[in-house]
Amino acid sequence: MDAPKEGVYKQDWQWQEGEYTVTRTTQWSGPGCHNGCGVLLYTKDGKLEKVEGDPNMPFMQGRLCMRCLALVEAVNHPDRVTHPLKRVGERGENKWEQITWDEAYDIIVERSREITEKYGARAIACQAGTGRNATWQMPALSWAGFKSPNDCGGFLSGDSCYTPRMASMNAMFGCTLVVDCSQFFEDRYNNPEWKAPDYTLIWGCNPVVSNSDGFMGHWIVDTMKLGTKLIVVDPRLTWLAAKAEYHLQLRPGTDAALALGFLNVIINEELYDADFVDKWTYGFDMLKERVQDYPVSKVSEITWVPEELIVEAARAYAKADTAALQWGLPIDQSQHGVAGGHALGCLWAITGNVDKPGANICVTTGYVQADIRAAIMGQQPKEIREGRLGDDQFPFRAHGPGGHALPDALLEALETEKPYPMKMLFISSTNTFANMGAAAKRVYEAMLKAEFIVVAELFMTPTAVGCADIVLPMAMSPERNALRGWWAPFRSITKVTQTGECKSDETLVLELGKRLNPERWPWENDIEMLEYCMHNLSSSKFSGTFEELKEKVYVFDPFEYNKFEKGMLRPDGLQGFNTPSGRIELYMHSFADIDLDPLPYYVEPVESPVSTPELCEEYPFVLSTGQRSYEFFHSEHRQIASLRAFHPDPMVELNPADAAKLGISDGDWVHLENPHGTCKMKARLCPGQLSGVVCAEHGWWFPEKEAAAPSLFGVFESNINLLTTAGMDVIGPTGYGSPYKCQICKVYKA
């Protein structure tokens, strides 16, 4: 009785169920999240009417979160942008004239050519957010369309989202590592090689809510049901923390110090895997010497975590036969994020929790976005790269063929015209100053200096109303053909419906690219382009057509453990890792080569109780920002009534005793203020939250409020990024990492 009847959920990619056509495919933002769950899309007469989870998709086996369950409401939402719009009146007046796609393309081509002639192609920046499948399309449009090297995030200061961690992993291991929850196997938890780890150390994330970076948080719950115990590092008492054997509530911004404290215990108590260290790592003695600077007593003082707890947790992690380390944004969102990532990477390296079942495993397949970027950008003339914003000041960013322009450098170039003027912004899938743009007001004002701005969006957002000259109507996930892979399996996204004149990002960049630079865009349609992409991925090996992938729905690339023993990590096929020494570099040669510290270290945040005690007399709280919600993906979903009903207001979390001292009760509106700005949120009193720390949500704008400036949907009312900082002097020495999650503030009742 506990399974559906045989044959109800077919393996076919599409079938008829009564009056519905049911299509098996994958969902990816927008709207949505950073994963790609298997969905069944029920359409009738071409309209999406129902969504269910696909039980025949191993990724989530039919399970879905509330956002996918509300997908029909999103796709059919009356407020969607469905036609191209041209601004009439001033920016911010929210007055638009409907135009055709041809007219829109003509305007974009003409303006970009004018700007290129006058200022050079690099005066054009193409910006994307973290989702809506646009992380390769904007770089492709930038390089192969406009011929500008300046593709970058929507003013995400210091690229501080996963990139700092990837930077440290690449330098140490020569590849990326993720937690193994059997997601690389089609038979998942039934796979005979896989096993659940004894301990999972969850560091700075709430995976069941955040589901970041191709990892479904509820896989951790799956392992808990199989006996995996937890160690949680988080100032908040999350549900996972309440279920953990050890909960370390650290002061935000001190992650690297705590990691170094762990290393101090594990190394000095000789709890590391000496054999593994000897055979596969480089620089252990130097690391050992470095961690002597971080005795537990000092680390406890820095991090606010009791000494005994640091010691017990470190021992539990190191003594486990198998331990996994799942990590999150706080590591990236500090100035010295790369050092934090480095320290944490050393943890799994010295305990031998590398590429074995249940631990942190080396990934060599499925980074589809990066592969497509490389495939398309790699075809363009090398000279395009010259002068990319941020490369000059940060050699680490200039290093290697990949990377992006530095958003902070773009911000300053808009403001000062140095190192050269930036005059045009093409923005897709990012709500800049409403969401990830640190120093939000500053970002908004800088953007207004661009002469021409295009915003490609699902809904009218503060960014669109505030800044756009042209708005382009974009397709949601069920309305586009696309590829999805991060990390496994390799999936197709199949178009099943059409809304208005919406186009996918794929179609947009192809059609625009053909007008701008035709010989670089030789494909007739999005499918042909996707097939080119599919056949030029360095990391997934599917050689069929898009139709064939669509009909398979998903394909698992083969996965093996212990790739470093089998010569599968190096281009020369030798054993070891793809690093200068061939070993895991606890001491990173690539960093030493460019005068960056090759060993992990800790530096206080710029504004903190330790760095700026006088300032903290007025601003006594440590402010962490951006904790995720079940209801929303970043600034998305605020207009989806069935989701917003669960989460109507922007929330800031406080320790109840701290709140009581300020006369603040649960549900009171409060002001958060620091030297950089102020905003208003509703207080949620959280028993068990670390005293002295407040945690404020991000991405808040109000689709129900006045759209026109100065309101811009109330974007400056509850925008925590009014309190954060951006700029070349704010980000760390690598050019990656910005202190979104370690600011200071005061709180008072509104």
Place this chain on the structure above:
Amino acid sequence: MSTNGLLIDYEFCTGCHACEVACRTELGLPVDKWGIQVLQMGPWQIDDKRWEYEFVPVPTELCNLCESRVEAGKLPTCVHHCQSAIIKYGSKEELAEAMTKKKMVLFTPV
């Protein structure tokens, strides 16, 4: 009363609301009504080492054990979509036999 019920292993309910939204969508309910509603206990501190912090999804008067889905050979939508896979559907007898660990509850909504 039906012969069937829902067995919920609430030790692992994360309070994600998937069951609530799936059910509401299936039954066509407005946002102020539920067919299954997630209730919360805590967080409150038990002692130095432990916190009480549990979510428990409870089927309401409006739950009909997804009659039409079951007739079509499907599982109730909460069972199908629960991200923690903690809801099972079956006869009361079968479900009672499956209560082999702590923190499980057997509901008989109809």
